[in-house]
Amino acid sequence: MVLPASMRLRGSRCFERLQKWGYRFYGTSMVLRVIEADPQLLKAPHRHHNSTACRCAVVISSKVSKRAVIRNRLRRRLHNHLRSRLEVAPEHCNHWVLISLKPVASAIEASPLLEECDRLLHQAGLLS
Structure with a gap:
């Protein structure tokens, strides 16, 4: 799901x-960056959108896998x-x-990858 x-x-x-100012939390297969939101940096149509969730992005380099199918599967x-x-x-x-996923992420199964994501989100204070 998107x-x-x-x-x-x-x-x-x-x-x-x-990239410049976000707090970094390092894992074996990913790096999590978190920063306070600054709505002024968003484009005008999205600036005043009332949201009850934080905004997220996932970056997967071609170093993780040369095949787009694998990168898209990880992103999904x-x-x-x-989202959940x-x-x-x-x-x-x-x-x-x-x-941001590291190149070793393509060799890791889904369950440990998501557990690491949870651990980093917890370290960042986004999960209780």
């Missing part, structure tokens, strides 16, 4: 801010997981989250 529009993070300025799994975990947590609606 993230709903209210949970998607868009725009190069948002990604640049997350993480989107579905983030963060959509029902309105207390964290003022955060932006960026998950």
Whole structure:
């Protein structure tokens, strides 16, 4: 499943801010970056959209896998997981989250990958 529009993070300025200033949490197969939301960086149609969930993005480089099918499968799994975990947590609606997968992520099964995602979200304070 794809993230709903209210949970998607868009725009190069948002990604640049997350890359430069986001708090980093490192795992064996991914890096989680979290920052306080700044709605002024969003494009005008999305700026005033009332959202009860934080905005998220998943970045998967071609270093993870050369095959787009595998990268898209990983992205869909993480989107579905983030949707189920963060959509029902309105207390964290003022955060932006960026998950970057490391090349070893393609060799890991789905269950340990999602457990690591949960662990990093918990470290970041987004899950209780």
